[in-house]
Amino acid sequence: MNDVLARVSEATGVPADLLGGYLSVLAATVATGRLPSRAEVDDMRACGALAAERxxxxxxxxxACLHAAELTEGGAFSAVRRSMAAFAEGYEEAQLTAIRKEEDGRREFVADLLQGRADARRAEHFGLRLAEAYMATVVKAGEPLxxxxxxIRRIEQALVARFGSHNILVAVRDGLLVCVSPASLGxxxxxxxxxVRAALTTWRAGVGRPHSGPGGIVTSYQEAAGAIELGERLGLRPQVLKAADLLVFPVLLRxxxxxxxxxxxxxxxxxxxRGGPEALLETLEAVFAVQGNHTAAARRLGISTRTITYRLERIRRLTGFSPTDPTQRFxxxxxxxxxxxxxxxxEPLP
Structure with a gap:
């Protein structure tokens, strides 16, 4: 048996300690026709898990299993089939356990990363080099994710297939779907x-600016999430909002x-x-959105051009500001x- 074990190990490169119990099973089958016992199957499952870990x-x-069967006298292939199934089951369980541990660690890392608590060593393990500039793209779905x-898994797999696992990080944070990528991968x-557009019906996305350093991803994530919030508060139409295009709003809020x-x-x-200020505010928003084109503004609001003209004149009389004057328009x-x-x-003003 030791000779067979050595020959199999040399031919296949599989360490001998992973096959010792298997050869005993083959020998017993050849001698008596007995199939592997429950304890022997458990031992081979453990060897399969050990092979995965190594x-x-x-x-x-x-x-190695097939080669050992070739070198063993007699018909042992029924034992081979059962033994290979045990090896494979143990191997796959070890792989799944490793994947679960990696996913748990990844979720914990993402939570720390987006709170500014991730260190460079952990980041490198997941492929992020914090000295580079990264940007976050955030999606808010109709229902929290x-x-x-x-x-999430499907989207991540698609992105990893194109850009590589060390360039993409996809996760969920506070019900938002987050994608972190290097600024160089625009x-x-x-x-x-x-x-996201192909998978979701109702959604809005925010794109943060590129930032570098350990806190750069946090800043970009906050900018992207803030862009979504501003879009909802202001009733902005675009589904994708860039923080770089909305810089005036944080200035106003300060x-x-x-x-x-x-x-x-x-x-x-x-x-x-009459009727309050809402209709007049909507008119101003529509006119500003189309650079003062009354016809286009009327089309957006579903009213006549004459009504637009009347409302703008009403606004001028009430406020003293004319939307057609460049300074007053601003x-x-x-x-x-x-x-x-x-x-x-x-909401009433303070």
Whole structure:
């Protein structure tokens, strides 16, 4: 038996300690016709798991089993079949256990990463080099997503197949689907959104700016999530919002007192209009969105061009600001944006 064990190990490269019990099973089958016992099957499952942990390919383990059967006298292939099944079962269980541990570690790492608690060594294990610039693309679905959603796995597999496992990190954070990718891979974020668009009916995406360093991913993630929030508060139409295009809004929010003063001074007179200020605010938003084209604004609102003209004149009379004057237009547009940020007129001004 030792001679057979040595020959099989030399021919296949499978360590002898993984095959000792298997050869005993073959010998017993040849001598008595007895199939492997439950204890022997458990031992071979353990050897299969050990082979997986040592990184021995399953095909080599199978080849060693078949080669040993060739060298053993008599008909032992019924024992071979049962033994190979035990080896493979143990091997696969070890692989699944390793995958679960990796996924658990990945989820824990992502949670720490997006809270600014990840260190460089852990990041490198998952393929992230924190000295590089990274950007986050965040998606908010109609219903909050969870880490166990199969959609997440499908999207991640598609992105990894194109860009490589060391360039893409897909996870769920606070019900949002997050994709982190190097800034040098500009197409990754767009590909991520492409798969989201194909899988979800209701969604909105935010794209953060590239940032480097341990806190860079956190900053980009916060910018992307903030872009989604701003889009909802302001009723912006695009489904994909870039934080770089919305930089004026954080500036406005930093001085809340100034924005309250602007909205009060410029727009508060609209409350005197019949039916309240909402229709006039919507008119201003539509006109500003199409660069002052009354026909296009009327089409957006589903009203006549004459109604647009009437409302703009009403706004000029009530506020003293004309949307056709360049300087006054800027003041009006900023005030309207400020009103949406303050959720006025639904919420009263301080």
């Amino acid at each position: 990184g021995i390919p399953l095909r080599l383990l199978a080849d 969870t880490g166990g959603d199969p959609l 197409a990754a974020g767009g590909e991520f959104v492409h798969h 001085d809340r007192g100034a924005i309250v003063d602007l909205v009060t001074t410029v727009l508060a007179p609209l409350t005197k209009a 003041t009006l547009e900023t005030a309207v944006l400020g009103a949406r940020l303050l959720e006025w007129p639904e």
